[in-house]
Amino acid sequence: MIRHSKTPFYLATTLLILAGLLLAVLRHLQMGVPWLPGEQQPVWLVEARIDFQAWGEPVSVDLNIPDQPPGFYTLTEQAASPGYGFAITEHQGDRRAEWTIRDAAGHQTLYFKTRLIPDQYASEPRLEPGPIKPAEIFLEEPDTTAARTLLQQAEARSSDAASLTRELIALLTSDTPDQNTRLLLSDAELASTLYQLLNFGGIPARIADGIQLEDARRQQPLQPWIQIHDGDRWLTFNPRTGVQGVPEDVLLWRQAEGSLLDVVGGTDSIVRFSMLRQTVPALQIVRAEANERAFGSLSLYQLPVEQQGMFRMLLLLPFGALVVCLMRILVGIKTSGTFMPVLIAVAFVQTSLLPGLAAFISVVTLGLLMRGYLSSLNLLLVSRISALIILVLFITAGISIIGYQMGFSTGMTVTFFPMVILAWTIERMSILWEEEGAHEVLIQGAGSLLVAILAYLVMRAPLAEHISFNFPELHLVVLGIILLLGQYTGYKLTELRRFAPMKRYK
Amino acid sequence: MMFDWISPRALNRRGMLSMNKRNIDYIARYNDRSAYPLVDNKLKTKLVVDECNVASPKLLQVVSEQHEIGHFRERVADLDGFAIKPAKGSGGKGILVIVGRDGDDFVKPSGSKVSLEEIERHLTNILAGLYSLGGSPDVAVIEALVRSDPRLARYSHEGVPDIRIVVFKGYPVMAMLRLATHASDGKANLHQGAVGVGLNLANGQALNAVQFDRPIEFHPDNGLKLADIRIDNWHYLLNMASRCYEATGLGYMGVDLVVDETQGPLLLELNARPGLAIQIANGQGLLPRLKAVEALKRPHLTPEERVHWSMVRAGAENIPEPERWTPALEPMYQI
Numbered sequence: 001m002i003r004h005s006k007t008p009f010y011l012a013t014t015l016l017i018l019a020g021l022l023l024a025v026l027r028h029l030q031m032g033v034p035w036l037p038g039e040q041q042p043v044w045l046v047e048a049r050i051d052f053q054a055w056g057e058p059v060s061v062d063l064n065i066p067d068q069p070p071g072f073y074t075l076t077e078q079a080a081s082p083g084y085g086f087a088i089t090e091h092q093g094d095r096r097a098e099w100t101i102r103d104a105a106g107h108q109t110l111y112f113k114t115r116l117i118p119d120q121y122a123s124e125p126r127l128e129p130g131p132i133k134p135a136e137i138f139l140e141e142p143d144t145t146a147a148r149t150l151l152q153q154a155e156a157r158s159s160d161a162a163s164l165t166r167e168l169i170a171l172l173t174s175d176t177p178d179q180n181t182r183l184l185l186s187d188a189e190l191a192s193t194l195y196q197l198l199n200f201g202g203i204p205a206r207i208a209d210g211i212q213l214e215d216a217r218r219q220q221p222l223q224p225w226i227q228i229h230d231g232d233r234w235l236t237f238n239p240r241t242g243v244q245g246v247p248e249d250v251l252l253w254r255q256a257e258g259s260l261l262d263v264v265g266g267t268d269s270i271v272r273f274s275m276l277r278q279t280v281p282a283l284q285i286v287r288a289e290a291n292e293r294a295f296g297s298l299s300l301y302q303l304p305v306e307q308q309g310m311f312r313m314l315l316l317l318p319f320g321a322l323v324v325c326l327m328r329i330l331v332g333i334k335t336s337g338t339f340m341p342v343l344i345a346v347a348f349v350q351t352s353l354l355p356g357l358a359a360f361i362s363v364v365t366l367g368l369l370m371r372g373y374l375s376s377l378n379l380l381l382v383s384r385i386s387a388l389i390i391l392v393l394f395i396t397a398g399i400s401i402i403g404y405q406m407g408f409s410t411g412m413t414v415t416f417f418p419m420v421i422l423a424w425t426i427e428r429m430s431i432l433w434e435e436e437g438a439h440e441v442l443i444q445g446a447g448s449l450l451v452a453i454l455a456y457l458v459m460r461a462p463l464a465e466h467i468s469f470n471f472p473e474l475h476l477v478v479l480g481i482i483l484l485l486g487q488y489t490g491y492k493l494t495e496l497r498r499f500a501p502m503k504r505y506k
Numbered sequence: 507m508m509f510d511w512i513s514p515r516a517l518n519r520r521g522m523l524s525m526n527k528r529n530i531d532y533i534a535r536y537n538d539r540s541a542y543p544l545v546d547n548k549l550k551t552k553l554v555v556d557e558c559n560v561a562s563p564k565l566l567q568v569v570s571e572q573h574e575i576g577h578f579r580e581r582v583a584d585l586d587g588f589a590i591k592p593a594k595g596s597g598g599k600g601i602l603v604i605v606g607r608d609g610d611d612f613v614k615p616s617g618s619k620v621s622l623e624e625i626e627r628h629l630t631n632i633l634a635g636l637y638s639l640g641g642s643p644d645v646a647v648i649e650a651l652v653r654s655d656p657r658l659a660r661y662s663h664e665g666v667p668d669i670r671i672v673v674f675k676g677y678p679v680m681a682m683l684r685l686a687t688h689a690s691d692g693k694a695n696l697h698q699g700a701v702g703v704g705l706n707l708a709n710g711q712a713l714n715a716v717q718f719d720r721p722i723e724f725h726p727d728n729g730l731k732l733a734d735i736r737i738d739n740w741h742y743l744l745n746m747a748s749r750c751y752e753a754t755g756l757g758y759m760g761v762d763l764v765v766d767e768t769q770g771p772l773l774l775e776l777n778a779r780p781g782l783a784i785q786i787a788n789g790q791g792l793l794p795r796l797k798a799v800e801a802l803k804r805p806h807l808t809p810e811e812r813v814h815w816s817m818v819r820a821g822a823e824n825i826p827e828p829e830r831w832t833p834a835l836e837p838m839y840q841i
Contacts, residue, residue, distance in 0.1 A: 329526060380572075381634030431636065436698060489527035491514050498786075500510040501721050502520055505714075505789035 006487070013480045020476030027471060032119075032282065037466035040279040041117060043075060044213055046251060047276075048112045050261065052269035056105035059265035060098065063112060064254045067095035068126060070236065070246045073119040080111040093128075094258040108266065115278075118248060125233040132229045134199040135206075146180035151201045161203045161230050162244065168197055169226075169242035191224035191239045204229040208236065209254040210246070211273050218274040222260070225252060308469075313346065315468040318478045320345050320455040325485045327451045332492030335448040336428050340421060344448070345455035347417045353456060357449070359399060360417060364445075366395045367426035368433070375430065388423040521791030523782060528758075532796065536675065536757025537778050544754045545776040548593045548647050551754075555773055558753040560746050562773040563589070563766075564650035575629045579622060587651030590628065592637040594644045596777075598695040600637030602628055603665075605651060615664040615692040652772060655765040661685050661735060663727035665692035669705070669743060669763045672780050672792065675805065676751035677812045678744045679795040681705040682787040683735060687717065688727050696783045701725060703732050704788030708822035710740030714789045721786075741813065741825065743771050748809035750776060795819075 027033050032041070050061060065088070066074065079086045084099040097112050139147055154167035172181055172190060184193050191207050198205035209222040225246070227234045234255065236246050246252060253273070254260050263269040320342035327333045335341050348356040370391050374384055396419070425448075433441045458464055467474055491499075517524075523532075544550050552562050566588060567581055582588065586607060592600040602625065604612045611619040629646050631637070638644040653659075654666045661667060665686025672680045682702045686692045689699030696702050701722065704713035712735040715722050724731055737743065747761040750773070760780025763771050785791055798819065806812045810828035817825055 332525070380630060381636055487530065489524065489530050491517055491522075491524040492526065495524055496511050496514065496517070498719055499517055499522055500512045501716065501719065501786055502517065502522060502789070502791075503512050504721065505520065 009483075009487075013483050016483070017477050017480035020473050020480065023473035023476075024471040027473070033470050034282040037462045039282040041282040043278045043280050044072070044116045044118070044251070045276040045278055046114055046116065046211065046213075046253075047274050048253075048271055049274070050108075050110040050112075050263075050269060050271045052108055052263050052266040054104040054106060054108050054266040056103065057265045058100070058102050059104045059108070059263070060100045061110060061261070061263050061266070061269075062089075062096045062098040063262075063271065064256060064258055064260050065095050065097045065112060066114060066116070066251065066253050067093070067255060069116070069252045069255065070125050071118060071248060072116040072251060075115040075117055077112070077114045080113070084110065094256040096258070104265070116251065125235060127233050128229075130204070130229060130231050132204040134202055134204045135195075137196050137200040139196070139200060143184060146183045147197055147200050149180050150184070150197060155201075161228055162235055164201070164203065165194075165198065165205075165226070165228050165235075165237050166242045166244065168194060169237060169239055172197075173240065173242065189224075191226055194226050194239050198226070198228055206234075206255075206257055208252045209260060210250045210252050211275070213249045213251055213275055213277075215275070215277040219272045220275065222253065222273070223250075225250075227255065312465070312469050313349070315472060315475070316349070316459040316464065317342065317346070318475050318482075319458050319464050319468060322478050322482060323455040323458050324451055325482050327454065329485050329488055330492060332494035333447045333451055334444050335451050336425065336432070336444040337448070340425060341448050341451035342455055343418060343421050344452040345459060348452065348456040349459055351417075353453070353460075356417075357453075360422075360449075362399060363392060363395050363417065363422055364426055364429065367392055367422065368430055370395075371426055371430040375434075385423055385427055388426055389419055392419050392422045392426070517791075521793035521795075522785055523792040523796070525782060528782065532674075532758040533779055537759070538755060538757075541755050542778055545756065545759065545778045546594055546596070548591055548595075548775060549645070551773075551776050555750055555753045555776075558749045560749050560753065560773050561769065561771070563652050563764075566648045566650055568593075568645055568647055569629055569633070570645040572630065572633055575626050575633075578626065578629060582648075587653075589649045589651055590625070590632070591647045591649065592632040592644050593647050594635075594638035594642065595632075596637075598693050598698070600628075600632055601693070603651070603692065615686075617664070652764050652774075653767050655738075655767045657738070658683075658735075658765055659767075661725060661728070661730055661732070662694075663687050663692070663725070665690070665694055665700075666764055668694045668774055669737065669765075670780065670784060671744065671747040671761045671763065672784060673747050673751055673759055673761055674796055674799050675757050676748050676809065677799045677806075678707060678747050678816045679799065680784050680788055680790075680792055681707060681710075681744075682784045683712070683737065685725060685732075687725070689717075696781065701732070702783055702787035703735055704784070704790075705735075705737060707744070707820035708817050710737035710743070712736065714787060716783065716786045719783060719786055737765075739765075739771065741817070744813045744816065745809050746771055746773065748812050751812075752809065 028035060034041075048063060048065075050063060052061070061084075065077070066072070067090075068074070077088070079097060079099070081099050083104075084101045086100075087098050089096050089098055099110050150168065150171055151164075154164050154171060158164040158167045171178075172185065172194060174181065177185070184197070188196070195205050195207050205226060205228045208225040208227050210225045211220055211222060214220070224239060226237045226239045228237070229235075235244060236252065237244050238247075261269060261271050321339065323345075324335070324339060324342055328335065328338075344360060347360070350356075351359065367388065371388060374387060374391075377384075379387065396417070429441050429445060432444060544554050549565075549568065552565060555562060566585070569575060569578060587603075587605045589604070590602040595601065602620070603615055604620070604625075605615050606613040608619055611621055612625060613619055632644055632646040635643045652666050654662065658667050661683075662685040667683055667685045670682050670684055671678050682704050684694040684696060685701040685703065686694050687699055687701055691698065694700045696716075696719075699718060701715055701717045703715045705711065706713055712733050715732040717726060723733070743763055743765075746763060750759070750761050751757075754776060756776070756778055758778075758780075760777035762774040762777065764774050765771050782792075806815055808828065811830070814825065814828045
């Protein structure tokens with residue numbers, strides 16, 4: 001006989017297990033799939049409310065809305081606006097919500113709601129390769145000279161666009177402003193001064209509108225943030241402090257050149273923001289995000305919901321198989337049919353335990369009684385099993401009807417048991433009874449049920465259900481464990497009792 | 507006694523072979539899959555061991571088709587005793603032994619009667635594969651009844667006692683006598699309640715006895731002292747078992763022999779997955795013996811040499827030295 005070295009096997013199995021674990025960790029980190037079921041994740045609900053007076057003419061309102069704001073992932077967007085037509089348009093990086101109506105008069109209120117998840121992976125500004133031209137700025141004397149001087153000062157202390165911006169902010173927000181700074185700030189706000197200076201200095205810059213997120217705040221004002229383009233992406237700076245980057249609690253609502261709100265056919269328009277912090281199950285978010293992440297295309301959320309439900313069940317089978325392996329290899333419990341217990345356990349999952357157990361035992365008992373009669377008919381095996389399948393069908397129907405008449409809807413659950421499996425179980429039990437006696441039938445029957453119940457409990461555990469569906473790669477780990485179990489040459493638990501008489505010898 | 511346990515360390519110290527280790531390290535490693543049909547099919551076993559001069563009970567007829575069952579009645583008309591076996595049956599399942607006639611009925615070893623219809627139904631079940639592994643269609647083998655040597659038969663209750671010898675790579679490594687009891691319904695099957703009596707490999711003398719894996723001293727039905735048993739022709743029996751290795755090529759197997767009162771030792775069946783209870787019956791583990799055979803640098807080539815090695819290892823003295831067989835250096839026949 002050829003004896004293969006076991007080393008490659010153990011190596012491969014270890015790799016299998018490691019690969020499963022690694023993929024699961026990656027999925028957790030990449031997609032944020034939670035390890036435990038029922039984990040919650042915060043979600044910000046931000047609402048923009050637009051009020052204006054309509055003139056009784058066709059009205060068209062359009063509002064700039066967040067377009068992949070750094071640090072957030074947009075979960076849902078919705079507009080509430082009775083009577084208005086609504087659409088989201090995108091034009092040259094300017095994402096806008098548009099409301100239109102043929103005729104409106106008097107006070108109008110429109111709502112736009114968006115739900116956003118804080119997302120650390122989206123905090124890096126996304127790539128938008130240029131070239132982007134700086135806006136054309138026309139300054140008059142003496143502003144031109146002041147601007148040049150300031151830019152020269154800042155340039156002298158910086159190496160690139162980002163550091164130049166920081167230096168400019170430092171100069172503009174200095175506690176002891178010099179003449180030039182005072183001159184430039186005298187007729188414009190800080191952010192727009194900065195905008196002008198940067199573009200004047202040849203650095204593409206724009207002003208973004210940010211909202212400070214605080215739970216249950218209403219009528220929050222927008223704050224200006226300055227963004228410069230470094231050739232690859234837009235970098236955000238706080239014009240008040242000079243700090244680069246967007247803080248976690250700031251949502252950049254508008255990151256485009258266009259205006260925040262345009263109203264045609266009305267006056268006195270105002271937009272106000274309010275916000276609310278909610279929590280939703282983390283899984284719900286993962287599911288919504290799945291389409292867009294690289295890992296998402298490898299997940300089961302892509303499947304239609306109906307198939308997902310089926311897979312949810314199928315993916316539990318490996319756990320059932322693992323339980324059977326453990327019970328047979330390590331414990332040594334006798335079952336009738338190797339994987340019959342798993343199939344019963346699957347049926348239990350659908351019927352729930354006690355009704356399922358009652359239904360199973362009654363069907364098998366009745367079936368055994370009827371099989372006794374079949375046995376005396378001297379039939380061929382195939383037709384005997386076939387007859388048994390039909391009888392099992394009658395028994396199931398009978399139990400369902402009687403159960404229903406008596407007011408137990410649980411009677412119906414019996415239909416979840418696979419008929420053929422039931423028929424074979426009855427046949428095997430019956431043969432076992434004739435050959436080895438009732439004792440063996442009880443031992444194997446009880447063993448099968450015990451393993452089935454254990455498999456059911458494992459498959460029913462919320463954690464198992466969660467892990468098996470959301471981390472399908474962990475089945476590689478189960479596979480690895482099963483392969484290793486297949487190499488177990490030690491004693492079974494039952495052998496410790498079986499071989500107990502050996503204590504007398506030696 | 508319900509919670510009587512032995513520690514794994516104690517079992518290891520006694521060299522007890524476990525079910526998992528037997529399956530992985532012995533059956534899977536030493537038994538070639540392709541040789542299984544030889545032992546799983548009693549008809550094939552008969553033919554293959556016959557070539558190696560191992561005798562087995564006389565084959566009376568084979569029923570392989572449903573319509574042949576109708577002729578069964580005529581063919582058994584003049585037979586008093588016979589045994590019906592499923593060719594692919596395992597663990598003694600589906601074996602029906604008839605020892606005599608009572609009018610139209612047939613008598614089982616227990617004395618209970620079976621009608622011809624029941625026997626025909628039994629044949630139908632066998633053909634449909636009820637007793638075969640995996641339920642595949644089977645044939646029924648009808649053999650001449652083995653009438654056990656009375657010196658052994660008196661220890662057995664309503665059934666033929668058989669001798670199980672575990673043969674590893676052709677070396678007999680452990681043996682036991684299996685005696686039918688009332689509980690086992692005349693079958694020499696340990697898990698059905700037969701008594702297992704461990705036998706000393708050196709001389710065929712009884713060592714310990716167990717029933718249902720628990721030690722006993724006397725036969726539960728006839729009260730005979732089991733320690734008195736000593737098998738005759740022990741050397742011959744071991745040789746017969748060892749020859750089955752050449753016949754099948756199975757490295758790890760159980761050889762079941764019976765001693766017929768007229769024909770002497772006969773091979774009943776071979777088993778590619780012999781059970782572990784033999785260790786309890788012997789009060790010793792199999793592992794040290796299996797490892798000793800595995801450690802042999804130069805295996806013996808003839809059954810006689812192997813049996814000699816096994817018996818000497820078990821402590822036998824004054825047994826004839828077998829002829830040492832060495833391969834010829836020159837071709838035997840030169841033109």
